[in-house]
Amino acid sequence: MFNKELFKERLFEQIRFSGKSINQVERELGYPRNAISNYKNGGEPSGTRLVELANYFRISPEYLIGQVSFSDKISSQELFNRMDFDQKNEIGKLYLNWIISNLNISNDMKSGSNKVATRRVNDNI
Template structure:
């Protein structure tokens, strides 16, 4: 899915793959290597930023190129998904509940000034 999305974005940019690789400072044939292997997280972020799309769009997790989320929210979503990748469905359910509980706890702590004063 990633390589197909990149091909689509390259075509829309009216640039060649080699030109984009040069602009990003990548070695030749880096992008075409993504037919066979996955890029690093850093490269995914760079490509998403270059094409002004989300990483989730590049990976085929979203069908809309840009989300309505802030950069900070997108980082949290990406971290959440990365942590769940190797979990069983049962573990994912438990993980989701634990994260929801953590968010409630964090929100409650916002009003406790003794935590935030140094």
């Protein structure tokens, strides 16, 4: 079933993630001006357009129209590339804190330096 609101939300989310304007995406896909903007007003894409848009953003058509809650086509690298600086910064902090707390840390790190190192990660990144 086609969910117009979810389609609109996910399409414009993908455009934001790409860092491109609507007009730029339209040009790159060879669409006439305002073709994508029409979807804001409740327009539905043809089957061909739906597949083209999904391929362009490297997501599944099923995700785009709301049939599934996630897209299995996106790689972790692509997901990371779509994050803004603050999101990448937060991932970095989580990763470094995980490394500090989960890897085999020397005894002197475990005895107190671990807390200092964790604080440094949170303060400096």
